[in-house]
Amino acid sequence: MTREKLLVVGNGMAAGRVLEHLFEADRDAFDVTVFNAEPRVNYNRIMLSPVLSGEKAYEDILIHDDQWYADHGVTLLKGHKVVAIDRDAKAVTTAAGEVHGYDKLLIATGSNPLIIPLPGHALPGVVAYRDLDDVDAMKAAAAKGGRAVVIGGGLLGLEAAAGLKMQGMDVTVLHLMPTLMERQLDPAAGYLLQRAIEARGIEVICKANTHAILGDTRVTGVKLDDGREIDCSLVVMAVGIRPNLGLAREAGLEVNRGVLVDDAMRTSDPDIFSVGECVEHRGQCYGLVAPLYDMAKVAARGLLGEPGVYKGSVTATKLKVTGIDLFSAGDFADAKDREEIVYRAPGVYKRLVLKDNVLIGAVLYGETADGTWFFDLIRGGKYVSEMRDTLIFGQSYAGAAPLDPTAAVAALPDDAPICGCNGVCKGKIVGTITAKGLTNLDEVRTHTKASASCGSCTPLVEKLLAATLGDAYSAAAVQPMCKCTDLGHDEVRRLIVAKGLKSIPAVMQDLGWKTSCGCARCRPALNYYLICEWPGEYQDDSQSRFINERVHANIQKDGTYSVVPRMWGGLTTAAELRAIADVADKFNIPTVKVTGGQRIDLLGVRKEDLPAVWADLGKAGMISGAAYAKGLRTVKTCVGSEWCRFGTQDSTGLGVKLEKLMWGSWSPAKVKLGVSGCPRNCAEATCKDIGVVCVDTGYEIHFAGAAGMHIKGTEVLTLVETEAETIEIIAALTQLYREQGRYLERIYKWADRVGTASIKAQVVDDRARRAALLERFLHSQTFAQVDPWAERVKGLDAHEFAPMAAIGFKEAAE
Amino acid sequence: MNQVLQTAFEEAWITVGCVEDVPVLGSRVVKSAFGDIAVFRAADDTVFALRNECPHKKGPLSEGIVHGHSVTCPLHNWVISLRTGEVAGPDEGCAGVIGVKVEAGVISLEVGRLAGGG
Known part of the structure; x- marks a missing residue:
């Protein structure tokens, strides 16, 4: 049976969501082809701001990767722009002249940024803020520094301004109206917002009417109506969007401000549906993501021949600028028949608008935790007269006794919206957790989409997990670092x-x-x-x-310390051994032991003796072995080609070179190396964090081994011919681990997490990346290679090693 | 020995040093005939003193990491309240608390409690 053919024009968030609902309902209903004018897959456009600010990368905001299209049998034509629809022939034509027939067509062409036709608006350096290309252009401009002028103090403009500021630019925001975000905020909240924006060093000029953009070959400044001129190298226009309806209009579909659709998201042609920012529904056009998702749900059902009803959306807004909490929902304009409830505290402003005892609007600034609850009340249209007095204090006060956060979430009604972006309510999340046995945030995101878009409801979703699973829920997928933060x-x-x-x-x-x-x-x-x-x-x-790194020795169970001097590659001399013996005698050191890393451990040293012990060892040329450090510990070697009849290379010499290069470096966890002179592997290099096994043809570099609580053989990174390249790769590998490893995460765990292939690609295959890593490692080492023992012998941190006072020993013989 | 100590502890309080001698978020040891005392200084400059023994395995608390009004023992990461000496749950135990007085930046310890076993 041949399946019906569905063509999708546009590949934004709305289109992607329609497909998800479609496949969820019936995987095989359609043979789907998607035309994307952008040369990309579907990404989360509302997360462009964190990409601009550098808080997220493009990869972090992908919604559907290439694999997803492949898995679902969708043909994705990237960079293919549809230029015409022939409704009689039921076919579309692309810019390249290809013709594709359809049974059903979905128009999701989104919107275009509004560009004010000011003089100079076409100059290089004038950008909109709409897609990833714009973000790239802004980042490139930011790299050169200078000032950026953002025209428009709405949601997008402010996010752009904050991002550019974080990228190091000076930023001025020009806003036509007297207060910022006047469509979402009342003047009081707008004022608080302006103060917070200005506190970040961003200049804000309200009531600013732009007269012209200045420059000959590219932007050099902006001129205002009052004659003021502002020098800048970048102008971002963020004044609004306009539905992109040219294609629909030329196809003869009914359009007004947007493509007209009925409650089932059908256009005037019953075989053509439309969703997203390009549509006009009951006189409304939308520019926020939640309504698009509501539409997508209905459109998917319509395509399957079971039309649903879209009734329009009540929208809520959050500003995605780190550190600014702002929420607004519903209708909060003043009017005669409305009452308002206002609460103010330093940095906090809350205003609720009631009409006939029903909450119809809310503006929150500074404290937004109750936003979802207010939004729920607005959508529910319930009478709030009984809790009117305490309403402004939020959910925990409005009911009976205050609830703890988890209990408060548990007390929400099943239809309470949790994830505004994706329109997921509490009941759906709890139901899915129970039905599918979900145990962590990632799984909930996968199965319900809750918190998978902008992520601001993540804490709510986690509390739902906690409330649903009780003690069985232990940790989020992104483990917070500790109880002091929610960030991983x-x-x-x-x-x-x-x-x-x-x-x-x-x-x-x-x-x-x-x-x-x-x-x-x-x-x-x-x-x-x-x-x-x-x-x-x-x-x-x-x-x-930790104490060991603070005093550069290893604390023992009785509060004494152990001291391990460095022995390069396991080599020592008679003079060093003599000095160690003398120190043991002089300070009554009870235990002297050979370690597994080919050096000597002096155990049972009293803390106050440490500087004197180090002084004596230092006189014989020895430095700290860092046996206590999350850093380079030992480089274990065998004797290699210098003495051994099987040795293929100078493993001892290489070990010494590596240790001389790498000592003093700090890393997420300890780093131990081994260099074996032949595959008999006497230095046990294949269970080290980094190992080298010398062979006739060169040096086999290994990594990600462990021989502690876990025993794990190494993986081979690569085989190289020269000692110099071996050293280069090992230093680059170490630097990559230093930059990516989580604190206390050993190399093998890091490799397991990020994937051996990615590490190999960066330190072996990508020469430029390797060179950059090496350079950063060497730069860091110029500061790190200072012997901590010598510093302390000279008196650094003396307070660490001497008691503050001794009392009660008066006249008592020692 | 007793005799000597009674002489030494005629006063209820003994001056041991200045607040400045203790690093912020750090600790110094006061040696005493009744055992070592750890003197702590929190980020807000409050000074505390505990017997320098973790109730778990006698780890020297003076070597731990100070955070808020707590210290984490260097041996097994037990967290001990500097104010009460109590171990934070789920572990149980109590380190001996020594009275502290700070006047004009000078720290005095209530050694009278020491002889009684604190």
Whole structure:
């Protein structure tokens, strides 16, 4: 049986969502072809702002990757623009002249950014803010620095301004109206928002009428009606959108402001449906994602011949600028027959609008946790007279006793909308968790789409998981670093870079830490991330180090310490051994032991003796072996070609070179190396974090082994011919691990998480990437290779090693 | 030995040093004939003192990481309240609390409690 042919014009979020609903209902109903004018797959357009600010990458905002189209048998024609629809022949024509016939057609052409035809609007350097190409253009401009002028102080304009500021540009926002976001906010909230935006160093000029864009060959400035001129190298126009309806109009479909559709999302041609920002429904055009998704649901049913009813959407707005909490929903204009309830506190503004005892609008600034609940009341249209007095304080006060957050979520009605973007209600989430036995956030996102778009309802979804599963729910898919934050390690690291955060207090402030000074889990991690990211700039915070790294020795169960000097590649000398013996005698060190990493451990040293012990070892030329460090520990070697009759290369020499290059480097967890001179592998290189097995033809580089709680043989990274290249690759590999590994994550776990293939591609195949990694490693090492023992012998951190006072020993013989 | 100690502890409070001697979010040890005392300084400059022994396996609390008004023991990561000496759940136990007085930046410890076993 031949299937009906469905052609989809446009590949934005609305179109993608129609297909998802379609396949969910009936995988085989249609033979689907999608035409995408952009040369890409379907991505989450509402997440462009985090991409611009650097908080997310393009890959993070993909909705459907190529695999998805393949899995669902969808033909995706990227870069194919449909130019005409022939309704009589039931066929479309592309710009390249190809003709495709259809049984059903879906028009989802979205909208175009509005460009005000000011003088100079076509100059290079004037961009809209609509798709990934715009974001790329803005990022490229930001890389050169200078000032950007954003025309339009609405949702998009402000997100663009914040993103450009984070990219390092000076930014001025020009807004025609007296207050920002006047369509979503009342003047009071608009004022608070303006203050918050200005506090970020962004200039805001309201009532600003742009007269012209200046420049000869490219943008050099903007001129206002009042004569003021502002120099800039980039102009972003974010003044609104216009439904993209040319194709529909030329096909003779009925259009007004948008493509006219009925309640089943059908156009004036019963075989042609339309959804998204290009449509006009009951006199309304929409530019937010939630209504598009409502439409998509109805359109999918319509395509399957069981028309649903779309009644229009009540919309809610959130601003996606990190650190600014803002929410508005419904209708909050003043009118005679309306009452309002207002609450103010420093940095907080809440206003509810009631009509005939029903909540019809809400504006929240500063505290938005109750936004969803208010939105629910607005959509439900219930009488709120009984809880009117406490309504403004939100859900926990409006009922009886205050509830804890999880209980509050549990108390929501089943039809309470949780995910505004995807229109998922509580009942659907709870039902799916129970029916499918879901246990984590990722699974809930996969099965229900809740929190899968803008992500701002993630905490709610997690609380639903907790409320539904009880104790069985232990952790989110993205594990927060610790109880001080909801962010995971990777997000924290990305934000440290994106926001240029260079101290622990800055990280905690900017990323909204929930505790005043962190805890024993997050502080050491942050300290490492900052050291790794800003070598030479960041000042190590010794109070955020575990004791071993703070005093550069290993604490033992009785509170004494062990001391391990470095022995390069396991080599030592008579003089070093003599010095070690003398130290053991002089300080009554009870135990001297040979370690597994080919060096000598002095155990049972009293803390106050440490500097003196180090001084004596230092005189004999020895430095700290970093046996305590999340950093390079040992390089274990065999004797190799210098002595061994089987040795193929100078494994000892290579080990010494590697240790001399890498000592002092900090890493997410400890790093141990091994170099074996032949495949007999006497240095046990194949269970090390990084290993080398020498062979006749060169050097086999291994990594991701472990011989601790887990035993795991290494994987082969590559085989190279020269010692120099071996060293280069190992340094690059180490740097990649330093940059990507989560704190306390060993190399084998990191490799398991990111994939061996990706590591190989970056440090072996991609020469330029390898060189860049190597350069960063070497740069970092210029600051890291300072012997901590020698520093402390000279008096650094002396307070660590001496008691503050001794009391009660008066006249008592020692 | 007793005799010596009674002489030493005639006063209820003994001065041990200045707030500045203790690193912020850090600790210093005061040696005493009744065992070591760990003196802590929180981020808000509040000073606390505990017997320098974790109730778990006697780990030296002075070597732990200080956060808020708590310290995490360096040996097995038990978290101990600096104010009460109580171990944070689910573990149980209590480290001995020593009275602290700070006047004009000078720290005094309530050693009278020490002899009684604190």
